[in-house]
Amino acid sequence: MSLDIDAVIDLLKQGKHVKEETVYTLCLRSQELLMSEANVTHVDTPVTICGDIHGQLHDLLTLFEKSGGVEKTRYVFLGDFVDRGFYSLESFLLLLCYKLRYPDRITLIRGNHETRQITKVYGFYDEIMRKYGNCNVWRYCCEVFDYLSLGAIINNSIFCVHGGLSPEINTLDEIRAIDRKQEVPHEGAMCDLLWSDPEEVDTWSLSPRGAGFLFGKSEVDKFLSTNNVELIARAHQLVMEGYKEMFDGGLVTVWSAPNYCYRCGNVAAVLRIEDDLQRNYTIFEAVQPQDGGGNAIIPTKKPQMDYFL
Amino acid sequence: MSQPSSNNSSLNDSANQKLSKKPISINNTNVTRLHGINTIEINAARQMHSRTISARIPTTTTTRPNNQTSPPTFQPPRSITTTTTTTTKTSIRSTHKCNNPNNPHCPNCESIIIPAPVARMPILDTPxxxxxxxxxxxxxxxxxxxxxxxxxxxxxxxxxxxxxxxxxxxxxxxxxxxxxxxxxxxxxxxxxxxxxxxxxxxxxxxxxxxxxxxxxxxxxxxxxxxxxxxxxxxxxxxxxxxxxxxxxxxxxxxxxxxxxxxxxxxxxxxxxxxxxxxxxxxxxxxxxxxxxxxxxxxxxxxxxxxxxxxxxxxxxxxxxxxxxxxxxxxxxxxxxxxxxxxxxxxxxxxxxxxxxxxxxxxxxxxxxxxxxxxxxxxxxxxxxxx
Incomplete structure (x- = not known):
């Protein structure tokens, strides 16, 4: 089936319905493209690193607008494109379209929400059921999720990943050796890369929830020196200020969903890495819930009066 | 974000109405607002609103923001139009450069410590x-x-x-x-x-x-x-x-x-x-x-x-x-x-x-x-x- 990517991009930008067949073709093409990518993709500077999007399509459009746009800028997205927001499908498809249209300018890394299990609970599956009446489109997208890479390395100096480090991973080559084309397992290195969190801990620690790792400065320092990189850029955790550097600048959390869940009031950030590896953060705010004509473009969280008991 | 105070008085009323909940009154019931809205907050509200309006421009292709046609908007006073009406200036304003010369050096390794940015103070509504x-x-x-x-x-x-x-x-x-x-x-x-x-x-x-x-x-x-x-x-x-x-x-x-x-x-x-x-x-x-x-x-x-x-x-x-x-x-x-x-x-x-x-x-x-x-x-x- 022929595919007019520019036409689809136009539809998506307006939040309009995209036909099931079109999504199918789009997903198939994306898989073919992603299949050829390594687990850890090489990316050149200058590049803009973006954190969680979570289906906030209008904020994603702001992100592109504030950071130069895909025509002029290279991007690395750190995952969590879907769930929570009301436009998960449009956000994810827009990124796929850009990837197909400008393959060298967009790198997509898998987040912990790019899995069948999580999307069933946190909104993406429900959104597809609402928009299509069946779950075919959800299945096509999940197939693409399995091909997303696990990380990226910028100029051999900055390691990008969604969650964090794993005690099973010492070198980047160990990530390259993972068989990534599968649903994210509940344990193992692949799971840790998408789930673990930095914390002020002395050594590898178990999360009090009973699953998942926490890592501290010593683990970060060790990883940086072993792999001769100077920064770990990750997303995964909400930061009010849009980004947060930790461990003497050895790790940064980048968060790109402003006013998360339409009510947190946080700002969002993207991180631009220049050729000399200088870090420039761009901060942006959420779009207004209404357009100029007073039409709602995102649902407002204004309290609805009710006779609760 | 300090603004000349002369601009504030004329806009106080309309801004107040915009921000506050509708007054409620019945017998024996008085509605009070604990604190009045400070002029600084009103300016913050104005600027936030203008910023979000201008942030939308490129996404809606060629349409420029037209405050006249959107009913709930206000006319920004002249003093703040410079920072809010054009897209180019907005993007310059919001670029958060972190190679700030005032950032301190690490006493041990001399590398520059980049402090976390300070989030914008939101407007608190306290009805x-x-x-x-x-x-x-x-x-x-x-x-x-x-x-x-x-x-x-x-x-x-x-x-x-x-x-x-x-x-x-x-x-x-x-x-x-x-x-x-x-x-x-x-x-x-x-x-x-x-x-x-x-x-x-x-x-x-x-x-x-x-x-x-x-x-x-x-x-x-x-x-x-x-x-x-x-x-x-x-x-x-x-x-x-x-x-x-x-x-x-x-x-x-x-x-x-x-x-x-x-x-x-x-x-x-x-x-x-x-x-x-x-x-x-x-x-x-x-x-x-x-x-x-x-x-x-x-x-x-x-x-x-x-x-x-x-x-x-x-x-x-x-x-x-x-x-x-x-x-x-x-x-x-x-x-x-x-x-x-x-x-x-x-x-x-x-x-x-x-x-x-x-x-x-x-x-x-x-x-x-x-x-x-x-x-x-x-x-x-x-x-x-x-």
Whole structure:
């Protein structure tokens, strides 16, 4: 089936319905493209690193607008494109379209929400059921999720990943050796890369929830020196200020969903890495819930009066 | 963001109307606003609004923002148009350069320390209503805490380190009896002080499998055990913070025999004041939810407040702690009921009768549905009559 990517991009930008067949073709093409990518993709500077999007399509459009746009800028997205927001499908498809249209300018890394299990609970599956009446489109997208890479390395100096480090991973080559084309397992290195969190801990620690790792400065320092990189850029955790550097600048959390869940009031950030590896953060705010004509473009969280008991 | 004060006075009225809730008035009822809106806040509101308007320009292809045609907008005063009307200037303004020459050097390695940015102060709306000159109800809503505030809470105010992902630290609902110096407040900080400082024993569903997977060799990998010094589910039996502002006088006393007058509360009396807010929320790393929500509705003769803590650990358990506060204004009577509900996740799921094709698990995301299908474990009631 022929595919007019520019036409689809136009539809998506307006939040309009995209036909099931079109999504199918789009997903198939994306898989073919992603299949050829390594687990850890090489990316050149200058590049803009973006954190969680979570289906906030209008904020994603702001992100592109504030950071130069895909025509002029290279991007690395750190995952969590879907769930929570009301436009998960449009956000994810827009990124796929850009990837197909400008393959060298967009790198997509898998987040912990790019899995069948999580999307069933946190909104993406429900959104597809609402928009299509069946779950075919959800299945096509999940197939693409399995091909997303696990990380990226910028100029051999900055390691990008969604969650964090794993005690099973010492070198980047160990990530390259993972068989990534599968649903994210509940344990193992692949799971840790998408789930673990930095914390002020002395050594590898178990999360009090009973699953998942926490890592501290010593683990970060060790990883940086072993792999001769100077920064770990990750997303995964909400930061009010849009980004947060930790461990003497050895790790940064980048968060790109402003006013998360339409009510947190946080700002969002993207991180631009220049050729000399200088870090420039761009901060942006959420779009207004209404357009100029007073039409709602995102649902407002204004309290609805009710006779609760 | 200081602006010449001469611009402010003319715009005060319209901005006030825009920002505040509609005044409410009935017999014997005065609506007051605790604090007036400062001019600085109005300017902040203006600028925020203009920024968001201009932020939309490129996404709507070629249409330029036209403040004239959008009914709820205002005309920005001349002094701030320079920063807000053109896209190019907006993008320059918001680029956050972090190679700031004022950034300090690390004393050890000479590298530049980049401080975390400071989040913009949001506009706080603090509406209130006063009934019979005796009862004052106030609520406030803001954003989540920023990193600095979180550090302050961790270091100085709470006894555990890992706070919920979203803490709405400026949110509160306050009920005051002005004549008797009595106050009941619901806020995030006090609710988190109720989180147990020990291990709840609860683990996510796949924890055993995860830990058994051969890789965790505590000796070899030097992996620390999970920290057990706080309850990661953030379960709190918080029932509000009671204060006697005069230092003495009457307070709530236990009387489990009491029942809330559901007949009176079920009446569809006109709601004069309503608010609904989250105090804290954590998604438990996508293993469920832990959320504390407060709702209040004030009618002419009485009010009802519901503070609900809802915990769902997927495939493990659900827990609801409800605190209801009921005030009968004329009688000057307060009643507070506290109920604990808890059950196994799958027991609740099994109560679902498939009358429609809804995904049963989606029902467990609705705390109202769960509240109707979960057994009561414990109930307490208190009251005070002034």
């Amino acid at each position: 209130s209503i006063t009934i019979h000159d005796t009862w004052r109800i106030t609520s406030q809503k803001g954003t989540i805490l920023n990193s600095q505030q979180i550090d302050d809470w961790v270091q100085n105010k709470l006894k555990f380190n890992t706070l919920p992902e979203m803490i709405f630290g400026e949110n509160y609902v306050k009920l005051e009896n002005l004549k008797n110096g009595w106050e009941l407040q619901f806020n995030a900080l006090d609710s988190l002080k109720g989180v147990a400082l020990n291990d709840s024993g609860i683990r996510v569903a796949y924890s055993e499998k995860w830990k058994k997977s051969k890789r965790i060799d505590h000796q070899r990998d030097q992996v620390d055990q999970e920290s057990k010094d706080f309850d990661w589910t953030y379960t709190t039996a918080y029932r509000g913070t009671e204060t006697k502002t005069t230092g003495e006088g009457r307070g709530l006393e236990r009387d489990d025999e009491l029942q809330l007058p559901m007949d009176k509360l079920s009446r569809m009396d006109k709601i004069l004041y309503f608010d609904d807010m989250v105090l804290f929320e954590d998604e438990l790393a996508d293993n469920g939810i832990s959320i504390l929500n407060v709702k209040i509705r004030v009618m002419k003769e009485r009010l009802l407040l519901l503070s609900r803590f809802y915990l769902r650990v997927d495939d493990v358990l659900c827990r609801i702690y409800d605190t209801r506060v009921y005030v009968e204004f004329k009688e000057n009577k307060v009643m507070r009921e506290f109920k604990q509900f808890e059950d196994d996740y799958n027991n609740i799921l099994n109560k679902y009768k498939p009358i429609n094709s809804r995904d049963p698990k989606s029902l467990l995301r609705d705390s109202n549905w769960v509240a109707e299908n979960i057994p009561l474990v414990h109930r307490e009631c208190e009251s005070v009559q002034f």
